[in-house]
Amino acid sequence: MAGAQNDGLSLAERRRQLAAKRAQEEAAANPQGASADGANATPEFALDSLVHNPRNARQNLEGVDGLAETYETTGVLQPCLVIPVETFRAAFPENAADLPDGAYVVIGGNRRLAAARKAGLATLPVHVNTKLKTREDILVAAATENIAREELKPFEELATIEELKAELGTYDAVAKKLGKTAGWVSQRRRLHNLEPEVRQALEARAPGMTIELARDLGKIKVREEQLKAWRAAERAADRSANPSAGKQSKSKKASKVPAQGGAGDGAGSPVEDAAVKARREACVLAIVAGAGDLARLFLVAAQAPADADEAVALAGQWLTETAVGSSALDLATLSGEEGTDRQKQGALALALARCELHMTRSSGTDSTHARAYADWLETHTDYQPTDAAPAPTA
Numbered sequence: 327m328a329g330a331q332n333d334g335l336s337l338a339e340r341r342r343q344l345a346a347k348r349a350q351e352e353a354a355a356n357p358q359g360a361s362a363d364g365a366n367a368t369p370e371f372a373l374d375s376l377v378h379n380p381r382n383a384r385q386n387l388e389g390v391d392g393l394a395e396t397y398e399t400t401g402v403l404q405p406c407l408v409i410p411v412e413t414f415r416a417a418f419p420e421n422a423a424d425l426p427d428g429a430y431v432v433i434g435g436n437r438r439l440a441a442a443r444k445a446g447l448a449t450l451p452v453h454v455n456t457k458l459k460t461r462e463d464i465l466v467a468a469a470t471e472n473i474a475r476e477e478l479k480p481f482e483e484l485a486t487i488e489e490l491k492a493e494l495g496t497y498d499a500v501a502k503k504l505g506k507t508a509g510w511v512s513q514r515r516r517l518h519n520l521e522p523e524v525r526q527a528l529e530a531r532a533p534g535m536t537i538e539l540a541r542d543l544g545k546i547k548v549r550e551e552q553l554k555a556w557r558a559a560e561r562a563a564d565r566s567a568n569p570s571a572g573k574q575s576k577s578k579k580a581s582k583v584p585a586q587g588g589a590g591d592g593a594g595s596p597v598e599d600a601a602v603k604a605r606r607e608a609c610v611l612a613i614v615a616g617a618g619d620l621a622r623l624f625l626v627a628a629q630a631p632a633d634a635d636e637a638v639a640l641a642g643q644w645l646t647e648t649a650v651g652s653s654a655l656d657l658a659t660l661s662g663e664e665g666t667d668r669q670k671q672g673a674l675a676l677a678l679a680r681c682e683l684h685m686t687r688s689s690g691t692d693s694t695h696a697r698a699y700a701d702w703l704e705t706h707t708d709y710q711p712t713d714a715a716p717a718p719t720a
Contacts, residue, residue, distance in 0.1 A: 368405045370449040376408065377429045378436050379468060380421045383478055383486040393441035402442055405451035406435030407471065409458050417461040430454065433464060434471035462493050466503045473504060480528060480537050484517050516544025524556050534563025538651030538668070601711070602686055605700075606644075608709030609678040614648050616671050618706035626698045627677035630684035637683055641675035650675075 408430040415422040425431065430452065432439050442450050458464050469486045472478045478486065490500045501511045520528065520540060528540045539559055546552040612618060642652035654672030681699040690696040703709040 368451040368453065371408070371430060371452045372449055373439070373443055373447065375429055376406070376432055376439055376450060376452070377411070377425060378439060379414075379431050379433055380424050381418060381465070381489075382436050382468065383472055383482045383489075384436065387437045387440050390437060390440045390444055393437065394444035397441055397445040397447060402438060402447070402450055404435070404438070405453045406438055407433045407467070408435075408452045408454055409433055409456075409464065410454070413459055414464065417459070417464050433458065433468050462503075465490055465493055470504060480514070480517055480540065481525075484514050487511055487514055513541045516541045519544040519547060519552075521549050521552050523553060527556065527560075532560070534560045536651055538653060542651065542653050602682075604709060604711070605682060605685065605703060608703045608707040609675075609682060610644050610647055611707045611709075612678060612703070613644055613650065613671055613675050615706070616667065616674065618674075619702070620670075620674065620677075622698075623674070623677050623681075623702050626695065626702060627680040630680045630695060630699075632680040632683040637676060637679040640683060641672070641679040644675050644679070645672060 411425045411427065411429040411431055414431040415425060433455070435450075439450065455467070458467050469490060472486065473483065487497070487500055490503065491497055494500055494503060497511050497515070498508055501508050504511075517525075517528075517540060520543060524540065524543055526532075527535045528537070535556075539556075543552050543556055546555060638655055642655055645652045645654055648671075650668060650671050654668040655676065681695075681702075684692065685696055685699055688696070700709075700711060704711075
Protein backbone atom coordinates (compact mmCIF):
# COMPACT_ATOMS: atom_id res chain seq x y z
CA MET A 327 0.00 0.00 0.00
CA ALA A 328 1.71 3.13 -1.20
CA GLY A 329 2.55 5.69 1.45
CA ALA A 330 1.42 3.47 4.35
CA GLN A 331 2.77 4.57 7.70
CA ASN A 332 4.06 2.24 10.37
CA ASP A 333 1.79 3.81 13.02
CA GLY A 334 0.59 0.65 14.75
CA LEU A 335 -2.91 0.82 13.32
CA SER A 336 -4.66 -2.31 12.15
CA LEU A 337 -5.83 -2.62 8.56
CA ALA A 338 -9.45 -2.20 9.68
CA GLU A 339 -8.53 1.03 11.49
CA ARG A 340 -6.72 2.27 8.38
CA ARG A 341 -9.82 1.60 6.30
CA ARG A 342 -12.03 3.47 8.77
CA GLN A 343 -9.64 6.44 8.73
CA LEU A 344 -9.67 6.49 4.93
CA ALA A 345 -13.48 6.34 4.85
CA ALA A 346 -13.70 9.21 7.35
CA LYS A 347 -11.24 11.28 5.33
CA ARG A 348 -13.22 10.75 2.14
CA ALA A 349 -16.44 11.68 3.89
CA GLN A 350 -14.85 14.88 5.19
CA GLU A 351 -13.63 15.78 1.71
CA GLU A 352 -17.11 15.20 0.29
CA ALA A 353 -18.67 17.31 3.02
CA ALA A 354 -16.19 20.13 2.37
CA ALA A 355 -16.98 20.03 -1.35
CA ASN A 356 -20.73 20.12 -0.60
CA PRO A 357 -21.12 22.00 2.70
CA GLN A 358 -24.87 22.47 2.40
CA GLY A 359 -25.49 18.73 2.03
CA ALA A 360 -27.63 19.38 -1.02
CA SER A 361 -28.11 17.27 -4.11
CA ALA A 362 -27.75 18.59 -7.67
CA ASP A 363 -31.40 19.67 -7.84
CA GLY A 364 -31.13 21.63 -4.58
CA ALA A 365 -33.06 19.15 -2.43
CA ASN A 366 -31.75 18.19 0.98
CA ALA A 367 -29.66 15.05 0.38
CA THR A 368 -30.13 13.47 3.81
CA PRO A 369 -32.90 14.25 6.33
CA GLU A 370 -31.96 15.24 9.88
CA PHE A 371 -33.99 13.83 12.80
CA ALA A 372 -34.04 15.15 16.35
CA LEU A 373 -32.07 12.94 18.73
CA ASP A 374 -35.05 12.54 21.05
CA SER A 375 -36.92 10.83 18.21
CA LEU A 376 -34.20 8.14 17.86
CA VAL A 377 -33.75 5.10 20.11
CA HIS A 378 -31.11 2.41 20.30
CA ASN A 379 -31.85 -1.01 18.88
CA PRO A 380 -32.66 -3.22 21.91
CA ARG A 381 -31.46 -6.25 19.88
CA ASN A 382 -28.07 -4.71 19.05
CA ALA A 383 -25.32 -7.32 19.20
CA ARG A 384 -22.78 -4.76 20.39
CA GLN A 385 -22.95 -5.05 24.16
CA ASN A 386 -20.55 -2.17 24.84
CA LEU A 387 -20.32 0.87 22.59
CA GLU A 388 -16.58 1.57 22.68
CA GLY A 389 -14.82 4.69 21.43
CA VAL A 390 -17.83 6.94 22.02
CA ASP A 391 -15.77 9.69 23.70
CA GLY A 392 -13.36 10.05 20.79
CA LEU A 393 -16.18 9.97 18.27
CA ALA A 394 -18.06 12.64 20.24
CA GLU A 395 -15.02 14.93 20.09
CA THR A 396 -14.92 14.50 16.32
CA TYR A 397 -18.62 15.27 16.02
CA GLU A 398 -18.18 18.49 18.00
CA THR A 399 -15.90 19.85 15.27
CA THR A 400 -17.01 18.15 12.05
CA GLY A 401 -20.56 17.00 12.77
CA VAL A 402 -21.86 13.59 11.75
CA LEU A 403 -20.90 12.76 8.17
CA GLN A 404 -22.55 9.37 7.75
CA PRO A 405 -26.29 8.88 8.25
CA CYS A 406 -27.73 6.24 10.57
CA LEU A 407 -29.99 3.51 9.23
CA VAL A 408 -33.37 3.66 11.01
CA ILE A 409 -36.83 2.09 10.81
CA PRO A 410 -40.14 3.28 12.33
CA VAL A 411 -40.76 2.00 15.85
CA GLU A 412 -44.10 0.50 14.75
CA THR A 413 -42.25 -1.71 12.25
CA PHE A 414 -39.80 -2.86 14.91
CA ARG A 415 -42.59 -3.62 17.38
CA ALA A 416 -44.41 -5.75 14.83
CA ALA A 417 -41.26 -7.78 14.16
CA PHE A 418 -40.18 -8.03 17.82
CA PRO A 419 -43.27 -7.88 20.05
CA GLU A 420 -41.17 -8.99 23.02
CA ASN A 421 -39.40 -5.60 22.90
CA ALA A 422 -42.50 -3.49 22.23
CA ALA A 423 -42.81 -2.17 25.79
CA ASP A 424 -39.22 -0.84 25.72
CA LEU A 425 -39.83 1.53 22.82
CA PRO A 426 -41.61 4.94 22.86
CA ASP A 427 -44.38 5.83 20.41
CA GLY A 428 -43.51 7.78 17.30
CA ALA A 429 -39.79 7.05 17.49
CA TYR A 430 -37.35 5.51 15.04
CA VAL A 431 -35.11 2.56 15.95
CA VAL A 432 -31.47 2.81 14.91
CA ILE A 433 -30.49 -0.38 13.09
CA GLY A 434 -27.11 0.83 11.87
CA GLY A 435 -25.30 3.57 13.80
CA ASN A 436 -25.96 2.98 17.50
CA ARG A 437 -22.45 4.18 18.37
CA ARG A 438 -23.00 7.30 16.27
CA LEU A 439 -26.21 7.99 18.18
CA ALA A 440 -24.47 7.61 21.55
CA ALA A 441 -21.61 9.88 20.45
CA ALA A 442 -24.00 12.51 19.08
CA ARG A 443 -25.79 12.64 22.42
CA LYS A 444 -22.49 12.97 24.27
CA ALA A 445 -21.42 15.76 21.92
CA GLY A 446 -24.66 17.62 22.62
CA LEU A 447 -25.90 17.56 19.04
CA ALA A 448 -29.57 18.29 18.39
CA THR A 449 -30.05 16.18 15.25
CA LEU A 450 -28.56 13.30 13.30
CA PRO A 451 -28.62 12.56 9.56
CA VAL A 452 -30.64 9.40 8.93
CA HIS A 453 -31.73 7.07 6.20
CA VAL A 454 -35.21 5.65 6.80
CA ASN A 455 -35.45 2.15 5.33
CA THR A 456 -39.06 1.26 4.67
CA LYS A 457 -38.22 -2.10 3.10
CA LEU A 458 -37.07 -3.70 6.37
CA LYS A 459 -40.27 -5.17 7.79
CA THR A 460 -39.75 -8.75 8.90
CA ARG A 461 -37.77 -10.09 11.84
CA GLU A 462 -35.37 -11.74 9.43
CA ASP A 463 -34.83 -8.58 7.36
CA ILE A 464 -34.03 -6.48 10.44
CA LEU A 465 -31.66 -9.03 11.99
CA VAL A 466 -29.77 -9.48 8.73
CA ALA A 467 -29.52 -5.72 8.15
CA ALA A 468 -28.14 -5.11 11.66
CA ALA A 469 -25.71 -8.02 11.39
CA THR A 470 -24.47 -6.94 7.96
CA GLU A 471 -23.91 -3.38 9.18
CA ASN A 472 -21.89 -4.47 12.22
CA ILE A 473 -19.88 -7.18 10.50
CA ALA A 474 -19.07 -5.04 7.45
CA ARG A 475 -17.72 -2.36 9.77
CA GLU A 476 -15.74 -4.96 11.77
CA GLU A 477 -17.24 -3.50 14.94
CA LEU A 478 -18.28 -6.69 16.72
CA LYS A 479 -16.15 -8.44 19.28
CA PRO A 480 -15.57 -12.16 18.61
CA PHE A 481 -18.28 -13.43 20.95
CA GLU A 482 -20.73 -10.74 19.84
CA GLU A 483 -20.14 -11.92 16.28
CA LEU A 484 -20.77 -15.49 17.38
CA ALA A 485 -23.99 -14.47 19.16
CA THR A 486 -25.15 -12.71 16.01
CA ILE A 487 -24.57 -15.84 13.95
CA GLU A 488 -26.48 -17.98 16.45
CA GLU A 489 -29.42 -15.58 16.53
CA LEU A 490 -29.59 -15.61 12.74
CA LYS A 491 -29.32 -19.39 12.69
CA ALA A 492 -32.32 -19.62 15.04
CA GLU A 493 -34.25 -17.47 12.60
CA LEU A 494 -33.02 -18.93 9.29
CA GLY A 495 -32.69 -22.58 10.27
CA THR A 496 -29.19 -23.44 9.05
CA TYR A 497 -25.68 -22.03 9.16
CA ASP A 498 -25.48 -22.26 5.36
CA ALA A 499 -28.47 -19.92 5.18
CA VAL A 500 -26.74 -17.54 7.60
CA ALA A 501 -23.62 -17.48 5.44
CA LYS A 502 -25.66 -16.81 2.32
CA LYS A 503 -27.63 -13.97 3.92
CA LEU A 504 -24.45 -12.31 5.18
CA GLY A 505 -22.64 -12.79 1.88
CA LYS A 506 -20.02 -14.96 3.57
CA THR A 507 -18.69 -18.46 2.97
CA ALA A 508 -19.65 -21.48 5.02
CA GLY A 509 -16.01 -21.61 6.16
CA TRP A 510 -16.26 -18.04 7.51
CA VAL A 511 -19.22 -19.04 9.67
CA SER A 512 -17.51 -22.28 10.71
CA GLN A 513 -14.44 -20.37 11.90
CA ARG A 514 -16.50 -18.26 14.26
CA ARG A 515 -18.48 -21.24 15.55
CA ARG A 516 -15.23 -22.75 16.81
CA LEU A 517 -15.30 -20.20 19.63
CA HIS A 518 -18.05 -22.35 21.16
CA ASN A 519 -15.36 -24.96 21.87
CA LEU A 520 -13.04 -22.67 23.83
CA GLU A 521 -12.33 -23.59 27.43
CA PRO A 522 -13.21 -20.89 30.02
CA GLU A 523 -9.55 -19.93 30.54
CA VAL A 524 -8.99 -19.47 26.81
CA ARG A 525 -12.28 -17.62 26.39
CA GLN A 526 -11.25 -15.24 29.18
CA ALA A 527 -7.86 -14.67 27.53
CA LEU A 528 -9.56 -13.75 24.26
CA GLU A 529 -12.02 -11.39 25.93
CA ALA A 530 -9.18 -9.75 27.90
CA ARG A 531 -6.95 -9.60 24.80
CA ALA A 532 -4.18 -11.33 26.69
CA PRO A 533 -0.63 -11.10 25.26
CA GLY A 534 -0.20 -13.70 22.55
CA MET A 535 -3.93 -14.18 22.03
CA THR A 536 -5.42 -13.30 18.66
CA ILE A 537 -8.77 -14.16 17.13
CA GLU A 538 -6.98 -16.37 14.60
CA LEU A 539 -5.24 -18.31 17.38
CA ALA A 540 -8.52 -18.63 19.28
CA ARG A 541 -10.20 -20.14 16.23
CA ASP A 542 -7.31 -22.57 15.82
CA LEU A 543 -7.54 -23.54 19.49
CA GLY A 544 -11.27 -24.08 19.00
CA LYS A 545 -10.40 -27.00 16.71
CA ILE A 546 -8.94 -28.82 19.73
CA LYS A 547 -11.80 -30.57 21.51
CA VAL A 548 -9.80 -32.11 24.38
CA ARG A 549 -9.56 -29.65 27.28
CA GLU A 550 -6.01 -30.56 28.40
CA GLU A 551 -4.63 -30.36 24.86
CA GLN A 552 -6.33 -27.03 24.17
CA LEU A 553 -4.96 -25.50 27.37
CA LYS A 554 -1.50 -26.91 26.62
CA ALA A 555 -1.54 -25.31 23.17
CA TRP A 556 -2.65 -21.96 24.61
CA ARG A 557 0.08 -22.01 27.27
CA ALA A 558 2.67 -22.73 24.59
CA ALA A 559 1.43 -19.72 22.61
CA GLU A 560 1.55 -17.63 25.80
CA ARG A 561 5.18 -18.60 26.41
CA ALA A 562 6.08 -17.80 22.81
CA ALA A 563 4.50 -14.35 23.16
CA ASP A 564 6.40 -13.79 26.39
CA ARG A 565 9.70 -14.76 24.73
CA SER A 566 8.94 -12.39 21.87
CA ALA A 567 8.24 -9.54 24.32
CA ASN A 568 11.32 -10.41 26.42
CA PRO A 569 13.90 -11.79 23.96
CA SER A 570 16.71 -11.80 26.53
CA ALA A 571 14.81 -14.23 28.79
CA GLY A 572 15.42 -17.25 26.59
CA LYS A 573 18.64 -16.12 24.94
CA GLN A 574 20.85 -18.86 26.39
CA SER A 575 18.54 -21.73 25.49
CA LYS A 576 18.00 -20.38 21.98
CA SER A 577 21.75 -20.30 21.30
CA LYS A 578 21.96 -24.07 21.70
CA LYS A 579 19.79 -24.66 18.65
CA ALA A 580 20.13 -22.84 15.36
CA SER A 581 16.99 -21.05 14.24
CA LYS A 582 15.40 -21.90 10.92
CA VAL A 583 15.11 -18.15 10.31
CA PRO A 584 18.47 -16.55 9.41
CA ALA A 585 19.81 -13.67 11.49
CA GLN A 586 18.84 -10.14 10.52
CA GLY A 587 22.23 -9.31 9.07
CA GLY A 588 24.82 -11.11 6.96
CA ALA A 589 24.50 -13.87 4.45
CA GLY A 590 23.23 -16.63 6.66
CA ASP A 591 25.92 -16.81 9.33
CA GLY A 592 24.40 -14.17 11.58
CA ALA A 593 27.64 -12.13 11.52
CA GLY A 594 26.67 -9.31 9.21
CA SER A 595 28.05 -5.79 9.55
CA PRO A 596 26.02 -3.04 11.29
CA VAL A 597 25.25 -1.55 7.86
CA GLU A 598 23.91 -4.88 6.62
CA ASP A 599 21.87 -5.29 9.81
CA ALA A 600 20.26 -1.88 9.28
CA ALA A 601 19.48 -2.62 5.64
CA VAL A 602 17.92 -6.00 6.42
CA LYS A 603 15.94 -4.55 9.34
CA ALA A 604 14.54 -1.78 7.12
CA ARG A 605 13.48 -4.26 4.45
CA ARG A 606 11.86 -6.64 6.91
CA GLU A 607 9.94 -3.86 8.62
CA ALA A 608 8.64 -2.90 5.18
CA CYS A 609 7.64 -6.52 4.57
CA VAL A 610 5.61 -6.63 7.79
CA LEU A 611 3.86 -3.39 6.83
CA ALA A 612 3.04 -4.80 3.39
CA ILE A 613 1.50 -7.89 5.02
CA VAL A 614 -0.64 -5.74 7.32
CA ALA A 615 -1.89 -3.73 4.34
CA GLY A 616 -2.47 -6.88 2.29
CA ALA A 617 -2.27 -4.90 -0.93
CA GLY A 618 0.03 -4.16 -3.83
CA ASP A 619 0.95 -5.52 -7.23
CA LEU A 620 0.89 -9.18 -6.19
CA ALA A 621 1.44 -10.55 -9.70
CA ARG A 622 4.73 -8.66 -10.01
CA LEU A 623 5.88 -9.73 -6.54
CA PHE A 624 5.08 -13.39 -7.23
CA LEU A 625 7.13 -13.25 -10.45
CA VAL A 626 10.08 -11.87 -8.49
CA ALA A 627 9.63 -14.43 -5.70
CA ALA A 628 9.42 -17.36 -8.13
CA GLN A 629 12.89 -16.48 -9.41
CA ALA A 630 14.41 -16.13 -5.93
CA PRO A 631 16.30 -19.27 -4.86
CA ALA A 632 15.37 -19.94 -1.23
CA ASP A 633 15.09 -22.87 1.13
CA ALA A 634 11.37 -23.74 1.36
CA ASP A 635 11.43 -24.49 5.10
CA GLU A 636 13.24 -21.26 5.92
CA ALA A 637 10.84 -19.25 3.77
CA VAL A 638 7.84 -20.77 5.55
CA ALA A 639 9.47 -20.13 8.94
CA LEU A 640 10.19 -16.47 8.17
CA ALA A 641 6.73 -15.92 6.64
CA GLY A 642 5.14 -17.56 9.67
CA GLN A 643 7.10 -15.28 12.00
CA TRP A 644 5.84 -12.18 10.16
CA LEU A 645 2.26 -13.44 10.10
CA THR A 646 2.39 -14.04 13.84
CA GLU A 647 3.78 -10.54 14.43
CA THR A 648 0.93 -9.00 12.43
CA ALA A 649 -1.72 -11.10 14.26
CA VAL A 650 -2.77 -12.73 10.99
CA GLY A 651 -1.50 -16.01 12.42
CA SER A 652 0.95 -18.48 10.91
CA SER A 653 -1.93 -20.91 10.32
CA ALA A 654 -2.61 -18.87 7.15
CA LEU A 655 0.19 -21.00 5.64
CA ASP A 656 -1.41 -24.31 6.63
CA LEU A 657 -1.86 -26.34 3.45
CA ALA A 658 -4.77 -28.24 4.99
CA THR A 659 -6.87 -25.05 5.01
CA LEU A 660 -6.47 -24.07 1.35
CA SER A 661 -10.02 -25.22 0.61
CA GLY A 662 -11.17 -21.86 1.93
CA GLU A 663 -11.53 -22.68 5.62
CA GLU A 664 -9.25 -19.85 6.68
CA GLY A 665 -10.80 -17.24 4.40
CA THR A 666 -9.63 -15.60 1.21
CA ASP A 667 -8.10 -12.52 2.87
CA ARG A 668 -5.90 -14.55 5.22
CA GLN A 669 -4.77 -16.80 2.39
CA LYS A 670 -3.83 -13.73 0.36
CA GLN A 671 -1.80 -12.38 3.27
CA GLY A 672 -0.18 -15.79 3.71
CA ALA A 673 0.81 -15.91 0.04
CA LEU A 674 2.11 -12.34 0.24
CA ALA A 675 4.20 -13.15 3.32
CA LEU A 676 5.67 -16.27 1.71
CA ALA A 677 6.58 -14.41 -1.49
CA LEU A 678 8.26 -11.63 0.47
CA ALA A 679 10.10 -14.18 2.63
CA ARG A 680 11.57 -15.89 -0.46
CA CYS A 681 12.74 -12.55 -1.82
CA GLU A 682 14.14 -11.44 1.52
CA LEU A 683 16.07 -14.67 2.18
CA HIS A 684 17.68 -14.51 -1.25
CA MET A 685 18.48 -10.81 -0.80
CA THR A 686 20.02 -11.45 2.62
CA ARG A 687 22.22 -14.32 1.51
CA SER A 688 23.33 -12.77 -1.79
CA SER A 689 23.87 -9.32 -0.20
CA GLY A 690 22.25 -7.81 -3.27
CA THR A 691 24.79 -9.20 -5.72
CA ASP A 692 21.97 -10.60 -7.85
CA SER A 693 21.39 -7.07 -9.13
CA THR A 694 18.35 -7.72 -11.34
CA HIS A 695 16.44 -9.55 -8.63
CA ALA A 696 17.58 -7.11 -5.92
CA ARG A 697 16.36 -4.12 -7.90
CA ALA A 698 12.98 -5.72 -8.64
CA TYR A 699 12.46 -6.64 -4.99
CA ALA A 700 13.51 -3.22 -3.66
CA ASP A 701 11.36 -1.46 -6.26
CA TRP A 702 8.30 -3.41 -5.09
CA LEU A 703 8.92 -2.46 -1.46
CA GLU A 704 9.45 1.22 -2.35
CA THR A 705 6.27 1.26 -4.44
CA HIS A 706 3.94 -0.42 -1.94
CA THR A 707 5.36 0.62 1.46
CA ASP A 708 7.25 3.62 2.83
CA TYR A 709 10.51 1.67 2.54
CA GLN A 710 13.63 3.65 1.66
CA PRO A 711 16.96 1.88 1.02
CA THR A 712 19.54 2.43 3.77
CA ASP A 713 21.92 5.15 2.59
CA ALA A 714 25.04 3.25 3.62
CA ALA A 715 23.93 0.01 1.99
CA PRO A 716 25.79 -0.80 -1.24
CA ALA A 717 23.60 -0.09 -4.25
CA PRO A 718 23.28 -3.03 -6.66
CA THR A 719 24.96 -2.50 -10.00
CA ALA A 720 23.78 -3.54 -13.40
